[in-house]
Amino acid sequence: MTGISRRHFTQGLGVVAGAGVLAGRGRAAFAQGRPKVVIIGGGAGGATAARYLAKDSEGAIDITLIEPTKTYYTCFFSNLYIGGFRSFESIGHSYATLASDYGVNVVHDWATGIDRDAKEVALASGGRVAYDRLVVAPGIDFDYDSVPGYSIEASGLMPHAWKAGTQTALLKSKIEAMREGGTYVMVAPPNPYRCPPGPYERVSMVAHHLKSSNPSAKIVILDPKEAFSKQALFMEGWEKHYPGMIEWLPKSIIGDIKNVDARAGTIETDFDTFKADVANVIPAQTAGTIARDAGLANDSGYCPIEPATLRSTMDAAIHVLGDSCIAGDMPKSGFSANSQAKAAAMAIRADLLDAKAFPPRFSNTCWSLISTDNGVKVGARYEAGEDKIAKTDGFISQTGEDAELRKATYEESLGWYAGITADMFG
Ligand code: FAD
Numbered sequence: 001m002t003g004i005s006r007r008h009f010t011q012g013l014g015v016v017a018g019a020g021v022l023a024g025r026g027r028a029a030f031a032q033g034r035p036k037v038v039i040i041g042g043g044a045g046g047a048t049a050a051r052y053l054a055k056d057s058e059g060a061i062d063i064t065l066i067e068p069t070k071t072y073y074t075c076f077f078s079n080l081y082i083g084g085f086r087s088f089e090s091i092g093h094s095y096a097t098l099a100s101d102y103g104v105n106v107v108h109d110w111a112t113g114i115d116r117d118a119k120e121v122a123l124a125s126g127g128r129v130a131y132d133r134l135v136v137a138p139g140i141d142f143d144y145d146s147v148p149g150y151s152i153e154a155s156g157l158m159p160h161a162w163k164a165g166t167q168t169a170l171l172k173s174k175i176e177a178m179r180e181g182g183t184y185v186m187v188a189p190p191n192p193y194r195c196p197p198g199p200y201e202r203v204s205m206v207a208h209h210l211k212s213s214n215p216s217a218k219i220v221i222l223d224p225k226e227a228f229s230k231q232a233l234f235m236e237g238w239e240k241h242y243p244g245m246i247e248w249l250p251k252s253i254i255g256d257i258k259n260v261d262a263r264a265g266t267i268e269t270d271f272d273t274f275k276a277d278v279a280n281v282i283p284a285q286t287a288g289t290i291a292r293d294a295g296l297a298n299d300s301g302y303c304p305i306e307p308a309t310l311r312s313t314m315d316a317a318i319h320v321l322g323d324s325c326i327a328g329d330m331p332k333s334g335f336s337a338n339s340q341a342k343a344a345a346m347a348i349r350a351d352l353l354d355a356k357a358f359p360p361r362f363s364n365t366c367w368s369l370i371s372t373d374n375g376v377k378v379g380a381r382y383e384a385g386e387d388k389i390a391k392t393d394g395f396i397s398q399t400g401e402d403a404e405l406r407k408a409t410y411e412e413s414l415g416w417y418a419g420i421t422a423d424m425f426g
Contacts, residue, residue: 034062035352038121038131040111040290042067042095044074044334045137045322047424048341053348054102060353064105064129066121070094072425073164075195076334077417080369082161082172083205091164097426111138114294116315133348134318136296136303137337138288139163140194143301146284147187147257154262158279161202162194174278175206181216182277185267187257188223189282192302194323194332196229197378199282201368204234207242208371219246220274222257222267226250229331230368230378236399237370287324294318302326308360308384309347310340319344328388329380335364338420343384360384367413373403375410 037053039046042065050065057063071092080086098104110124114136120128142160144151150158161171175184184206188199203219210217219242227250228234238246255270260281267274267281286292286301296303296314303320304313307328312318321344322337330336343360350357365379380394397409 034060035132036062036064036130037133037135037348037352038129039063039065039135039137040114040121041137041139041288041322042069042072042098042106043137043139043322043337044076044420044424045139045337045341046135047072047095047098048338049135049137049319049321049345050098050104051102051424051426052342052345054098054104056345056355057349057353059103061349062105063103064107064131065095065098066107066109066111066123066129067095068108068110068124069165070108071165073168074334074417074421075162075164075198076420078161078164078168079198079202079205081168082175082202083208083369085205085369088169093421093425095425101426111290114290114318116294116318119317132317133352135341135344135348136288136291136294136312136318136320136324137322137341138290138324140285140287140323140332141289141292143284143286146190147260147281149260149262150281150283154260155281157262158260158265158276158281160282161280162189162198162282162285171278171280175209176213178210178214178217178277180214181218182214183218183220183275184210184278184280185220185222185274185276187260187267187279187281187283188221188225188228190224190284192332193282193285195334195366196331197234197366197368200228200230200234201370202280203246204237204242204368204370207238207245210245211242217245220276221246221248222254222269222274223248223250224257226252229366230376230396232399233376233397234368234370237374237376241371241374285323287320291320291324296320297324298326300326307387307389308343310344311347319348326388328382328385329391330362330364330382330389331366333364333366334420335366335416336362338423339363362389365416367409367416369410369413373407373410375406375413376401377409377413 099106113122159171161167259268321340323332339362349355362382376397378396
């Protein structure tokens with residue numbers, strides 16, 4: 001952190017003690033024009049923040065959203081695309097309505113750097129965008145070295161498909177082209193990672209596809225963990241729908257991954273070498289590179305924030321949301337990012353426009369589809385505690401539930417998907 005940034009940080013701490021100070025200073029500074037909020041990343045966090053800031057400030061804030069892709073493919077429901085329940089087009093969303101109906105300046109470009117002293121974001125195209133407040137929501141990036149032998153190049157042969165779009169389509173095409181009786185090997189990620197039940201929903205969807213198209217195929221999960229989200233529910237579902245097809249091997253059985261060879265299609269562990277016909281390697285994850293490069297992350301690789309406002313503890317002019325932030329008890333999910341974005345948007349409006357701010361309430365539910373009409377869920381509500389976003393109560397589907405309830409749970413997830421994407425993109 002530079003000396004000037006340190007001073008900003010110290011000023012920010014003062015502001016927490018006496019909230020009016022920053023608002024007063026802010027209004028004076030913005031007297032010549034509308035305050036500028038720049039948002040890096042148009043995903044579950046960033047798109048929601050843009051829409052809520054625009055909707056609730058009614059033109060009083062100049063909002064710029066920087067996002068390189070013109071179509072955002074949701075990771076949520078990307079497993080259902082792999083399973084054949086959704087089309088690729090149905091998980092793609094455009095930013096057109098945010099621009100046309102909400103007046104958001106949508107800039108399709110990469111943010112390449114954040115100058116925290118000048119309060120400017122540098123763009124790949126060469127321009128710079130000034131901000132009064134910055135929202136950083138770039139999602140995750142991968143620690144490729146966490147799986148020896150894996151790399152960005154290797155992901156072309158052994159896709160992670162943990163960012164949706166071309167990677168997801170590549171994985172699906174490999175599964176469809178797999179030889180009869182072949183083996184799909186997943187290298188699951190270590191904690192923390194986006195969407196805790198996601199790898200196991202993916203396995204369910206791959207099994208669902210293979211059960212009809214390639215029933216003698218096998219699925220092996222090489223897991224660096226000893227347990228996983230909704231484990232009892234998935235295990236029960238796999239036994240019921242895909243008996244004998246899925247083998248889950250935790251760290252205590254496989255040891256560490258020693259090497260992957262993308263050309264040979266092999267994955268070597270401490271005790272064995274697995275030959276994959278399709279390999280799906282999901283490495284360890286960190287906050288998006290742009291956030292780490294700007295000095296917003298700590299040693300964990302993720303960005304510490306103040307629980308009620310998502311304001312970075314490293315820089316009072318910046319809010320970090322979604323997968324990149326350290327959200328206490330909240331898992332890294334699209335639902336969480338959407339919920340956090342609303343709290344951050346409220347805090348920014350309070351800060352810049354003296355709008356009223358209320359104690360935020362956060363919530364999350366992660367639905368997973370195990371087989372046709374067999375949906376399960378886990379979820380919780382949270383509030384901003386002193387040091388972290390803290391869970392207040394939670395719920396989870398139970399093993400042995402009847403088919404009607406599972407179908408209702410799946411249908412609930414369809415409603416959620418329609419709702420959250422409308423909430424993000426208008
Ligand atoms: P993202 O949604 O990834 O958005 C980040 C955006 O930032 C991207 O569009 C990216 O292009 C952009 N960006 C990155 N760097 C830059 C830069 N330098 N300049 C400009 N833009 C940049 N969550 C759920 O709630 N429910 C589910 O059912 C669910 N299922 C999932 C299934 C899978 C297979 C996976 C992988 C994830 C799933 N998730 C689910 C998790 C969810 O997708 C993420 O937690 C969520 O997208 C996080 O939102 P975000 O805004 O932090 O990041």
